[in-house]
Amino acid sequence: MLYNQPNPTEVRILSKRFGLPNSQSIETYLATDGYKALEKAIGMTQEEIINEVKASLLRGRGGAGFPTGMKWSFVPRQSPKPKYIMVNADESEPGTCKDRLLIEYDPHQMIEGIIIAGLAVGAQQGYVYIRGEYRYLIDIVDRAIDEAYARGYLGDNILGRGVKFHLATHSGAGAYECGEESALLESFEGKRGIPRIRPPFPAVAGVYQSPTILNNVETFCAVPPIILHGGAYFAGLGTPKNGGTRLFCLSGHINKPGVYELPMGFNLMRMINEVGGGMRNGKKLKAVVPGGSSCPLLKADECDLAMDYDTLAKANSMLGSGGVVVLAEDTCMVKFALRIMRFYAHESCGWCIPCREGTAWMKKLLTRFHEGMGQESDIVLIGDLSKNMLGGRTFCPLGDAAALPTQSIVEKWRDEFEAHLDGKPCPYDKSSRLVAV
Amino acid sequence: MTFSPELEARFEKFLAIYPTDRKRSAMIPMLIYAQDEIGSITDELIDEVAKRVGVTPHVVNEVLTYYSMLHRKPMGKYHVQICTNISCLLVGGEELWNKASHKLGIGHKEVTADGRVSLEEVECIGACSWAPAIQVNYDFYHDVTMAQLEKLIDGLAAGKRPEEITELVKVA
Numbered sequence: 001m002l003y004n005q006p007n008p009t010e011v012r013i014l015s016k017r018f019g020l021p022n023s024q025s026i027e028t029y030l031a032t033d034g035y036k037a038l039e040k041a042i043g044m045t046q047e048e049i050i051n052e053v054k055a056s057l058l059r060g061r062g063g064a065g066f067p068t069g070m071k072w073s074f075v076p077r078q079s080p081k082p083k084y085i086m087v088n089a090d091e092s093e094p095g096t097c098k099d100r101l102l103i104e105y106d107p108h109q110m111i112e113g114i115i116i117a118g119l120a121v122g123a124q125q126g127y128v129y130i131r132g133e134y135r136y137l138i139d140i141v142d143r144a145i146d147e148a149y150a151r152g153y154l155g156d157n158i159l160g161r162g163v164k165f166h167l168a169t170h171s172g173a174g175a176y177e178c179g180e181e182s183a184l185l186e187s188f189e190g191k192r193g194i195p196r197i198r199p200p201f202p203a204v205a206g207v208y209q210s211p212t213i214l215n216n217v218e219t220f221c222a223v224p225p226i227i228l229h230g231g232a233y234f235a236g237l238g239t240p241k242n243g244g245t246r247l248f249c250l251s252g253h254i255n256k257p258g259v260y261e262l263p264m265g266f267n268l269m270r271m272i273n274e275v276g277g278g279m280r281n282g283k284k285l286k287a288v289v290p291g292g293s294s295c296p297l298l299k300a301d302e303c304d305l306a307m308d309y310d311t312l313a314k315a316n317s318m319l320g321s322g323g324v325v326v327l328a329e330d331t332c333m334v335k336f337a338l339r340i341m342r343f344y345a346h347e348s349c350g351w352c353i354p355c356r357e358g359t360a361w362m363k364k365l366l367t368r369f370h371e372g373m374g375q376e377s378d379i380v381l382i383g384d385l386s387k388n389m390l391g392g393r394t395f396c397p398l399g400d401a402a403a404l405p406t407q408s409i410v411e412k413w414r415d416e417f418e419a420h421l422d423g424k425p426c427p428y429d430k431s432s433r434l435v436a437v
Numbered sequence: 438m439t440f441s442p443e444l445e446a447r448f449e450k451f452l453a454i455y456p457t458d459r460k461r462s463a464m465i466p467m468l469i470y471a472q473d474e475i476g477s478i479t480d481e482l483i484d485e486v487a488k489r490v491g492v493t494p495h496v497v498n499e500v501l502t503y504y505s506m507l508h509r510k511p512m513g514k515y516h517v518q519i520c521t522n523i524s525c526l527l528v529g530g531e532e533l534w535n536k537a538s539h540k541l542g543i544g545h546k547e548v549t550a551d552g553r554v555s556l557e558e559v560e561c562i563g564a565c566s567w568a569p570a571i572q573v574n575y576d577f578y579h580d581v582t583m584a585q586l587e588k589l590i591d592g593l594a595a596g597k598r599p600e601e602i603t604e605l606v607k608v609a
Contacts, residue, residue: 132504166454170462173506190465208456251524257566257568325524
């Protein structure tokens with residue numbers, strides 16, 4: 001069952017098996033070009049595989065957008081240590097629900113991508129770190145792994161070619177911070193999910209301090225089509241330096257929310273109006289969160305842009321994880337900012353003081369604002385607090401992720417904060433008071 | 438401490454997939470699967486997991502307090518998790534949370550007196566495009582309406598199982 005109907009404007013590369021009968025099974029996968037990329041890759045050199053991924057202009061789909069081929073090339077393949085592949089399936093960026101579908105509908109595509117990554121750096125062991133809430137996906141991946149072992153795509157002698165690769169799932173237990181690569185690695189080792197200082201990066205010191213390729217689910221899923229059809233083909237689907245398609249998760253005040261695979265560089269207004277079916281109840285667009293809650297928000301008049309990493313960076317925001325949240329004109333931006341900050345205050349691991357204290361104080365300030373007790377000086381204070389969480393003051397980007405959207409909301413909708421001053425109730429929502437957790 | 442044969446088999450698998458000198462990696466998966474079977478993380482379970490992965494109970498306790506899904510006290514038989522993060526907030530997640538909390542007379546991570554139902558206001562559960570979304574134990578429900586939520590809460594409180602509450606169909 002599909003959770004939303006596909007849209008005719010989609011370019012379905014990674015999602016091509018979504019909706020096929022029994023799409024999780026290895027039979028369906030094999031009948032639709034499954035494991036052909038692995039057969040091809042097994043005859044390629046490590047250099048050739050990495051170069052093909054470089055040529056695809058694939059960039060990390062978890063949010064940071066780092067070129068995948070380059071990341072793979074940083075792994076010291078001559079190191080005497082074992083190499084590992086780690087899959088980040090800890091999807092928990094608010095607004096993002098694509099990895100869930102990629103695993104649910106097509107687990108073998110991800111597994112094939114993981115094995116190919118293993119070939120590229122000589123790794124013999126991979127792990128899929130799946131968030132604890134996605135228990136049914138752990139079961140799906142476990143079943144798919146068993147099928148792949150039974151057919152000789154995993155094991156000590158893959159396809160009889162003398163190549164060894166083993167794969168297993170690993171359950172998280174509820175922590176947004178564990179989606180951050182270094183905190184994920186700590187958590188994987190049976191510790192609190194606290195970030196590590198970098199460098200060294202996971203490519204050099206990842207799983208058990210050994211060289212590791214660590215990528216998002218969607219990034220691995222893009223590997224089989226890249227190897228099968230060539231890096232140039234994948235690159236050609238997107239815009240310069242932004243190869244391929246990606247899964248955009250449309251949510252919020254639109255008529256047809258859903259997960260849609262679109263070429264990189266797809267226009268955001270077209271995404272809202274043509275793919276997302278336009279604004280709900282004929283209301284006007286007010287703002288868009290372009291790539292998950294960590295991204296600075298765009299005002300309605302800033303939304304006529306190409307959705308790729310570089311264009312969004314130029315617009316002082318981020319393409320992030322593909323979570324496009326659309327807000328209508330009657331959304332209270334103070335309340336929205338508060339909900340984002342409550343999230344980060346809850347999820348801050350507490351390791352770095354600017355993030356731990358900053359998120360807690362911002363939550364208090366925003367709660368006060370929302371309850372109509374804000375003061376003029378608080379608007380400046382929110383800006384100051386944000387600055388003190390930004391730009392390398394913390395071990396991981398959670399501090400930035402909390403500060404950036406807040407800063408953008410205060411800057412772009414300052415009038416709404418002013419409307420909450422001096423005991424005035426929220427202009428949009430006079431009945432409810434948020435209860436801070 | 439004894440577990441079901443299924444859980445023992447799972448533990449055995451966990452201990453096999455990590456390098457032999459890295460058994461500690463199995464700690465968190467063991468805790469969460471054991472919690473599903475016995476209801477919460479008990480002192481006895483902490484000692485047992487510590488022994489099996491080769492650390493002190495103190496270390497297990499230090500780790501488990503970090504993770505929001507690991508509970509030292511039992512949650513209800515049906516743990517209703519309502520998302521109020523941004524995508525759900527925009528389409529009524531907060532109203533669902535308030536209604537459920539009001540109807541049951543319990544708050545965040547609290548359990549009804551009969552132990553049947555517990556509530557948790559959760560952060561993003563990865564169903565943003567089909568919001569508002571909830572989970573009952575590990576099952577997902579998408580596009581939940583207020584009427585459906587009321588049926589669910591009333592039904593669970595009255596002793597029904599989720600699958601007997603036909604207004605709401607689990608999607609995954």
